[in-house]
Amino acid sequence: MGVGLIGGSVGLALVSRRLAGRVIGIGRSAASLAEAKRGGTVMETTTDLAAGVAEADLVVVATGVAAIPALLDEIDAAVRPGTLITDAGSTKHSIVAHWEKRRRSRRGRFVGAHPIAGSHRRGPAAAAADLFTGRVTVVTPAKATPQKDVEESGEFWAAVGSTVFIMPPRDHDRLLAATSHAPHVIAAAVAAATPPEARQFTAGGWRDTTRIAAGDPELWADILLDNAPFVAKSLSRIAAVTEKMLAALEKNDRKKLVSLLEAAKEDRDAVGS
Amino acid sequence: MGVGLIGGSVGLALVSRRLAGRVIGIGRSAASLAEAKRGGTVMETTTDLAAGVAEADLVVVATGVAAIPALLDEIDAAVRPGTLITDAGSTKHSIVAHWEKRRRSRRGRFVGAHPIAGSHRRGPAAAAADLFTGRVTVVTPAKATPQKDVEESGEFWAAVGSTVFIMPPRDHDRLLAATSHAPHVIAAAVAAATPPEARQFTAGGWRDTTRIAAGDPELWADILLDNAPFVAKSLSRIAAVTEKMLAALEKNDRKKLVSLLEAAKEDRDAVGS
Numbered sequence: 214m215g216v217g218l219i220g221g222s223v224g225l226a227l228v229s230r231r232l233a234g235r236v237i238g239i240g241r242s243a244a245s246l247a248e249a250k251r252g253g254t255v256m257e258t259t260t261d262l263a264a265g266v267a268e269a270d271l272v273v274v275a276t277g278v279a280a281i282p283a284l285l286d287e288i289d290a291a292v293r294p295g296t297l298i299t300d301a302g303s304t305k306h307s308i309v310a311h312w313e314k315r316r317r318s319r320r321g322r323f324v325g326a327h328p329i330a331g332s333h334r335r336g337p338a339a340a341a342a343d344l345f346t347g348r349v350t351v352v353t354p355a356k357a358t359p360q361k362d363v364e365e366s367g368e369f370w371a372a373v374g375s376t377v378f379i380m381p382p383r384d385h386d387r388l389l390a391a392t393s394h395a396p397h398v399i400a401a402a403v404a405a406a407t408p409p410e411a412r413q414f415t416a417g418g419w420r421d422t423t424r425i426a427a428g429d430p431e432l433w434a435d436i437l438l439d440n441a442p443f444v445a446k447s448l449s450r451i452a453a454v455t456e457k458m459l460a461a462l463e464k465n466d467r468k469k470l471v472s473l474l475e476a477a478k479e480d481r482d483a484v485g486s
Numbered sequence: 487m488g489v490g491l492i493g494g495s496v497g498l499a500l501v502s503r504r505l506a507g508r509v510i511g512i513g514r515s516a517a518s519l520a521e522a523k524r525g526g527t528v529m530e531t532t533t534d535l536a537a538g539v540a541e542a543d544l545v546v547v548a549t550g551v552a553a554i555p556a557l558l559d560e561i562d563a564a565v566r567p568g569t570l571i572t573d574a575g576s577t578k579h580s581i582v583a584h585w586e587k588r589r590r591s592r593r594g595r596f597v598g599a600h601p602i603a604g605s606h607r608r609g610p611a612a613a614a615a616d617l618f619t620g621r622v623t624v625v626t627p628a629k630a631t632p633q634k635d636v637e638e639s640g641e642f643w644a645a646v647g648s649t650v651f652i653m654p655p656r657d658h659d660r661l662l663a664a665t666s667h668a669p670h671v672i673a674a675a676v677a678a679a680t681p682p683e684a685r686q687f688t689a690g691g692w693r694d695t696t697r698i699a700a701g702d703p704e705l706w707a708d709i710l711l712d713n714a715p716f717v718a719k720s721l722s723r724i725a726a727v728t729e730k731m732l733a734a735l736e737k738n739d740r741k742k743l744v745s746l747l748e749a750a751k752e753d754r755d756a757v758g759s
Contacts (some may be wrong), residue, residue, distance in 0.1 A: 347736040399724075399728065402728075419666060422669045430747035441738070445735065458674065469709055483682070
């Protein structure tokens with residue numbers, strides 16, 4: 214469900230690794246579906262969700278986070294009992310909670326997931342068979358999710374190339390606020406705070422720092438709103454470090470400033486290029 | 487003077503474009519000088535500043551900003567009268583003001599400059615003959631600088647490949663605070679505010695946003711301290727935009743948040759990848 218960067222890459226990985234007999238792309242836009250099929254990311258396409266999932270062994274929901282809860286309900290009403298459903302949403306708590314609210318009446322089995330392989334690029338054309346290779350997918354079971362379902366979902370995300378971590382949805386949302394959602398706000402703020410007359414005096418540093426600000430505003434607004442409390446906490450941690458650096462600057466305290474920049478460099482170097 | 491990323495690239499551009507009969511690398515570290523000579527970035531090397539500049543037509547000071555004022559005095563005492571001197575420091579006001587204070591007793595002619603071609607990479611090994619190609623160099627004359635000197639300095643920075651802009655030192659420092667110095671603080675703050683346990687859940691977005699935090703803490707502390715008032719102003723502009731986004735988040739005002747992210751995306755897209 215969804216044939217963009219993530220959904221298209223799932224399709225390409227399934228096709229190229231021969232992991233599925235049929236790969237059906239489901240979406241609302243006939244043009245995107247046609248583009249996905251031309252690019253070989255799916256074998257069949259349909260705009261009819263119920264028909265698309267009716268015979269599926271596995272359904273992967275790869276749309277913006279705001280659409281996922283309602284889609285899960287629609288999918289669940291159309292699948293065969295016991296069908297495994299997973300998603301690729303950038304936030305997890307509210308999506309998993311939505312499923313769990315009606316766990317007892319569900320036909321399918323849902324285990325939320327987040328392949329950390331986003332990009333400011335979008336659409337079927339951005340898809341790649343190796344998008345997940347060397348990347349992490351966080352699988353986020355609810356307390357009531359059977360271990361067997363967690364394992365099957367993890368096996369799927371490992372089969373398309375990613376390294377799987379399993380953690381509760383809230384832990385995921387807290388960590389991703391720090392590594393993705395708050396940095397997105399900051400990148401956007403740096404871009405927006407740069408006076409237009411300064412643009413021609415930017416170099417690689419500015420372009421790197423602000424790159425993700427080119428991401429889709431609607432998709433990102435939904436991600437940020439869905440994780441607002443953790444995003445706010447991360448932003449306040451970033452603001453606190455910035456304030457320390459600013460205080461050292463204003464006091465002309467070179468030693469303190471160097472030590473803050475050194476600590477930041479160590480944190481950055483620990484991750485790699 | 488200085489054979490690292492910038493000085494080494496000046497040397498390589500001069501050698502490869504056959505712009506100079508002799509290119510002498512001057513530095514304090516015999517090891518760096520030897521590495522620069524092996525890499526073909528300079529033709530001769532010396533650790534003796536006075537000997538190195540004694541017969542020069544042009545001296546380029548490519549060291550960290552904190553060292554430049556004292557080096558200008560040393561260089562000026564050793565050059566032939568009328569020798570053109572330029573630099574590559576990331577801040578300009580204090581360097582130019584230092585020269586101007588004793589303008590009347592100077593032997594050389596100094597015109598400050600900043601090739602906007604920095605990187606988190608350093609040293610002679612990072613140098614490239616085309617580092618300046620397609621990049622901007624800002625040439626920053628003082629009010630008293632003769633037009634002829636501005637032109638000669640501009641011609642030099644154009645000859646090594648860059649597009650030259652001329653503006654007063656303070657205007658340069660104000661613009662670069664927005665495009666380079668404040669983003670450096672922000673990138674460092676994002677890196678330092680990321681909990682260690684979150685590191686394995688970073689992707690391209692975090693790595694891009696924080697990349698410049700890997701820069702040299704000592705060099706950057708000097709740049710930031712030398713431009714503290716403008717850096718503080720840029721940081722407060724970034725904080726103001728961040729606060730607006732945070733307010734929209736906390737009020738669950740999707741329309742406002744989308745419009746802020748859209749404005750940021752437009753600003754980012756205006757610069758290009």
